[in-house]
């Protein structure tokens with residue numbers, strides 16, 4: 001007691017070593033008991049609770065109403081029956097306890113386990129029969145009752161809890177929601193720290209603070225780390241706290257998932273995928289395919305070998321398979337008949353066109369040109385949303401609804417700054433404890449960001465259509481001053497906004513004392529505070545800065561930072577500056593303003609990136625960047641496409657020609673024809689685009705680039721087939737050129753028609769897609785292929801007729817000089833070319849037709865007038881698959897006499913070769 005007296009009125013400091021008014025720390029002993037009036041030091045109080053009296057005495061037996069109340073307020077303390085339950089609190093105390101806990105604990109009532117734990121802390125604190133074990137009264141005041149009896153009132157005491165016990169109680173309450181605020185309940189129980197910065201110690205400290213409106217005295221909560229002893233015979237209170245996912249009794253429910261993460265049902269793992277079909281360790285499907293392929297390959301090779309051996313045995317080359325007997329079925333007859341009808345129609349049409357080539361050509365050109373003129377009404381879509389999402393889709397409907405009621409969503413322009421390789425550093429905050437700061441979160445980077453934002457704020461952009469300079473305030477989203485926004489009103493989300501974009505505030509420092517610690521606070525402390533309480537107008541440091549952005553709104557840390565673990569924002573790898581600009585509708589003139597400003601934004605940030613290149617990695621994009629990129633890549637592709645067209649054109653021109661002599665290259669290369677073919681394709685493409693544009697269908701650059709290729713591929717096929725068929729067929733006796741062309745058309749056009757038709761149908765089916773880009777593409781392609789076929793059947797046939805006429809005339813002109821046949825025999829000029837393939841006699845001929853013969857005269861017999869592409873193909877064909885080659889050669893033989901006749905008439909050199917060839921085994 002002497003020691004106790006010495007400490008009267010003085011405020012003890014330090015843990016454990018305080019002068020004590022609780023000399024006996026023993027189980028079954030109290031530290032205080034009963035009520036000893038108001039605390040003179042506490043003025044404001046919600047409930048006028050009284051402080052307890054100092055009383056280091058054995059605990060009292062609880063009985064009667066006290067026991068009954070104890071059962072409801074602190075059921076954990078009730079042991080057995082009335083005789084054995086002892087407590088250190090009076091009925092009045094228990095009532096006060098009940099009231100205060102009920103008042104403050106309502107916010108926790110959503111989670112029974114937490115509420116119970118919370119109540120338990122104070123039940124033990126005030127009523128536990130072993131109170132003296134973990135309680136150490138450190139300050140008392142003298143008072144006299146009305147009756148004149150002197151009393152010792154407790155005004156401050158230490159309360160020792162095991163760290164784990166307190167932590168468990170705190171954890172069970174951490175997640176409890178406060179629906180009224182949308183936040184957490186402990187937000188109201190942790191004072192200035194709020195829910196985010198709250199720790200067990202801070203939570204208890206606030207509760208034990210005599211200024212909190214409820215506590216009548218000061219409680220010093222001492223959390224004793226597990227395994228250590230505070231000394232002085234003190235035994236910290238431990239025990240088990242309820243976990244928030246535990247139900248207190250069979251009748252009660254555990255806390256809901258909203259209030260307690262542990263209560264959330266486990267996320268059901270998706271069913272494990274079916275194990276792959278494995279054979280041993282190998283992929284079964286692959287193995288099966290390999291085996292199947294190998295099997296077929298083997299069968300093929302064996303079959304070939306068998307055939308070869310049979311042929312050898314017979315001593316002759318295998319004969320061509322006999323033509324299949326004419327199909328007898330009804331459908332076959334029908335298809336035969338329809339084919340005949342088509343052929344007849346095309347023959348008549350071809351003859352007609354070949355007879356009036358100029359008229360048809362003009363008509364085709366006018367039609368194609370006229371439809372192409374529709375291109376002036378073409379609208380190009382570059383908006384990715386318009387391009388790729390179906391207008392009627394759910395997402396689009398919702399977007400339209402949103403846009404209509406809230407205005408289109410802002411345009412985001414972002415700069416993301418990281419500092420790769422910069423070491424992070426620790427920071428010991430006087431007020432807020434230790435935190436790690438990433439390399440990018442340093443003062444110089446923040447200054448650089450600030451400088452960038454100042455530069456951007458000062459940036460103006462020229463809007464050519466509007467004819468005015470545009471500033472950020474003209475286009476920015478300014479939620480708090482939408483009518484006449486200034487630069488400071490613009491919604492810019494950035495870390496520097498925690499300092500209201502003010503360099504002076506960023507540089508501020510102050511000296512602050514917190515508890516026993518004194519130190520300097522600077523931007524670090526403010527930042528730690530703001531990322532935890534972004535809505536605060538005044539931080540808890542001595543800087544007393546606001547966290548609100550310059551424009552007046554909050555900056556949420558998850559928008560301003562990137563790449564942080566959990567919610568450790570100060571360890572963020574990236575700082576993100578976001579400019580939200582107004583998204584004006586596309587037809588609003590201000591849309592152009594935004595685009596202009598964004599262009600300048602990209603330039604300015606590009607400069608910034610270059611300036612800070614070595615230290616910082618700066619990534620950035622504007623809302624317009626996506627469209628820019630689409631336009632850029634398509635623009636960049638144009639030369640590539642142009643070159644490809646040239647290559648395809650050259651190839652067609654070369655491959656279509658039949659070369660007999662160098663001097664005749666100009667006559668024989670089918671430049672005009674190839675040009676015509678390409679013109680037909682392009683005409684078809686333009687006509688289809690013009691046609692669809694006239695119908696009001698928007699197109700896109702991608703389509704403009706791809707469709708011509710597609711149609712060129714399809715169109716070139718038809719050109720080759722048609723021209724080669726014409727070159728290889730022979731004009732029959734008495735047949736005019738027009739009839740000849742008609743006959744050739746009759747042979748190839750039905751297949752072309754069916755082919756084009758099926759392609760058109762396929763593409764029209766593709767046009768059923770709801771994605772605008774795909775639909776437009778399919779429609780354009782379908783129409784283009786249809787036009788291509790029509791133009792080929794008209795314009796190209798006319799061109800071929802003109803070309804044939806030209807060639808005949810030119811051949812006559814040069815024929816005189818070089819001994820090429822007379823006009824009357826022109827038709828036969830093609831005869832040998834078709835029937836006497838170059839490969840069939842190339843070997844001997846190349847050797848024998850050799851040197852010393854003038855080129856002009858040698859070539860006709862050598863090339864035989866077969867188109868180059870064809871010859872290359874046949875050469876390969878002949879070498880690799882010998883037998884069909886022979887068969888073709890054999891078929892050529894019956895024409896031999898004619899061929900001989902021509903070569904003899906034509907003059908020298910070739911006779912020997914031809915006769916040699918004619919002497920071969922195929923001669924009938």
Ligand SMILES: CC(C)CCC[C@@H](C)[C@H]1CC[C@H]2[C@@H]3CC=C4C[C@@H](O)CC[C@]4(C)[C@H]3CC[C@]12C
Pocket residue numbers: 034035049050051052093094096097100101104122126188189206207208212213214215216217219
């Ligand atoms: C503001 C909120 C969060 C604080 C919550 C903690 C409350 C419930 C705690 C803190 C201090 C506690 C008090 C400490 C001392 C006494 C004196 C005793 O004779 C009756 C109980 C009473 C009056 C306690 C009631 C509960 C109490 C008020």
